[in-house]
Amino acid sequence: MSAKNYKIAVLAGDGIGPEVMCEALRVLEALSLRYGFGVTLSEQYVGGAGIDHAGKALPDETLRACEAADAILFGSVGGPKWENLPPNEQPERGALLPLRKHFGLYANLRPGICLPALTHASPVKNELIEGGFDILCVRELTGGLYFGQPRYRKEIDGEDTAVDTLVYRKSEIERIARVAFEAARGRRNLLTSVDKANVLTSSILWRETILEVAKDYPEVEVRHMYVDNAAMQLVRNPQQFDVLVTENLFGDILSDEMAMICGSLGMLPSASLCQGSKDNGLFFGMYEPSGGSAPDIAGKGIANPIAQILSLGMLLRYSLGETAAANDIDRAVRRVIDLGYRTGDLATGAPNEIRVNTAAMGDAIIAAL
Numbered sequence: 001m002s003a004k005n006y007k008i009a010v011l012a013g014d015g016i017g018p019e020v021m022c023e024a025l026r027v028l029e030a031l032s033l034r035y036g037f038g039v040t041l042s043e044q045y046v047g048g049a050g051i052d053h054a055g056k057a058l059p060d061e062t063l064r065a066c067e068a069a070d071a072i073l074f075g076s077v078g079g080p081k082w083e084n085l086p087p088n089e090q091p092e093r094g095a096l097l098p099l100r101k102h103f104g105l106y107a108n109l110r111p112g113i114c115l116p117a118l119t120h121a122s123p124v125k126n127e128l129i130e131g132g133f134d135i136l137c138v139r140e141l142t143g144g145l146y147f148g149q150p151r152y153r154k155e156i157d158g159e160d161t162a163v164d165t166l167v168y169r170k171s172e173i174e175r176i177a178r179v180a181f182e183a184a185r186g187r188r189n190l191l192t193s194v195d196k197a198n199v200l201t202s203s204i205l206w207r208e209t210i211l212e213v214a215k216d217y218p219e220v221e222v223r224h225m226y227v228d229n230a231a232m233q234l235v236r237n238p239q240q241f242d243v244l245v246t247e248n249l250f251g252d253i254l255s256d257e258m259a260m261i262c263g264s265l266g267m268l269p270s271a272s273l274c275q276g277s278k279d280n281g282l283f284f285g286m287y288e289p290s291g292g293s294a295p296d297i298a299g300k301g302i303a304n305p306i307a308q309i310l311s312l313g314m315l316l317r318y319s320l321g322e323t324a325a326a327n328d329i330d331r332a333v334r335r336v337i338d339l340g341y342r343t344g345d346l347a348t349g350a351p352n353e354i355r356v357n358t359a360a361m362g363d364a365i366i367a368a369l
């Protein structure tokens with residue numbers, strides 16, 4: 001039994017964020033009792049909630065709480081209420097991206113696991129994914145189009161014109177490549193690097209750098225794939241992938257596709273980790289579902305809390321080193337899915353399904369821990 005006390009900044013955010021966060025915190029409480037570790041939560045406003053309560057998307061107090069924490073558990077931000085604000089004040093550009101940049105969270109791990117019992121919830125033909133599949137998307141998170149400068153909108157030659165810049169430094173590609181190769185080494189030793197090297201100069205550098213880093217990992221087979229083909233191959237034959245590494249925008253898009261072929265965006269967690277590890281092999285990180293605030297279902301109590309709960313599992317594993325507790329979460333989620341528990345996003349109408357809302361899915365997972 002450990003006698004540790006961990007500090008976690010909890011940023012539930014907007015839309016379904018608070019609803020799914022509530023279930024993750026109940027799971028955390030159950031695990032802290034089971035394993036005897038203490039948790040001090042600092043619950044803070046972020047995103048639209050930050051704007052409404054403190055006048056900006058990332059209030060100073062929220063940032064300070066994150067800086068003081070061992071890890072950040074994040075919900076989601078954004079929604080129609082705030083989308084007409086100036087772009088840099090909106091929840092996404094005013095809070096989420098600055099948090100990623102501030103903490104240098106360049107390595108975004110998105111595990112897309114299609115559990116065998118969920119193949120029927122996937123839009124992919126079932127004969128193509130019999131037995132499920134397991135893909136790890138390693139997305140570069142602090143570079144590329146989302147951060148590149150210059151970025152502006154102004155009148156040029158009498159016409160309203162907008163510019164975003166896709167820029168990557170070699171060192172940024174190299175460090176994400178190493179994360180991906182290390183991950184592949186512990187899995188099926190297969191790395192697919194996704195780029196657009198037939199068109200983009202940044203992708204040519206990306207591909208060259210991947211090949212250079214590959215020399216340090218001779219046991220890992222490297223495949224290169226253009227992003228348009230990758231989008232198609234994911235629905236044609238997802239089982240061909242093991243680890244997939246790609247730049248920020250491509251990873252954003254492909255990971256939503258990956259989530260859906262696993263059954264639902266509500267299943268896909270994520271870990272965003274910073275450079276290097278603490279002395280003990282653990283990382284500072286921010287953990288959040290891969291999806292957004294889902295305004296279309298927010299406030300109804302029907303969102304799937306699994307992505308948030310699995311994100312908590314990643315936090316326990318990568319930032320706190322509470323491996324047994326993390327394993328309990330993964331096992332419990334598999335068990336409730338095997339037992340037939342389904343929120344609306346996963347339901348197919350099969351006779352053995354037990355339709356549940358957000359809270360009841362939380363109850364089922366806690367009971368299965």
Ligand SMILES: NC(=O)C1=CN([C@@H]2O[C@H](COP(=O)(O)OP(=O)(O)OC[C@H]3O[C@@H](n4cnc5c(N)ncnc54)[C@H](O)[C@@H]3O)[C@@H](O)[C@H]2O)C=CC1
Nearest residue numbers: 076077078079092265266291292293294296297303304345
């Ligand atoms: N990390 C974050 O905070 C992110 C925020 N956003 C923001 O979220 C807002 C909505 O964006 P959308 O493009 O609609 O994407 P979204 O990911 O919020 O929703 C897409 C679809 O997936 C469904 N969905 C997502 N999570 C679900 C869950 N846990 N359970 C059941 N269904 C779920 C939604 O109901 C919707 O039909 C926008 O303001 C966007 O900028 C989007 C992505 C990530």
Ligand SMILES: CC(C)CC(=O)C(=O)O
Nearest residue numbers: 092093096146252290291
């Ligand atoms: C606002 C976006 C950059 C967030 C997003 O879509 C993501 O992280 O997947």
Ligand SMILES: [Mg+2]
Nearest residue numbers: 252253256290
């Ligand atoms: Mg996204």
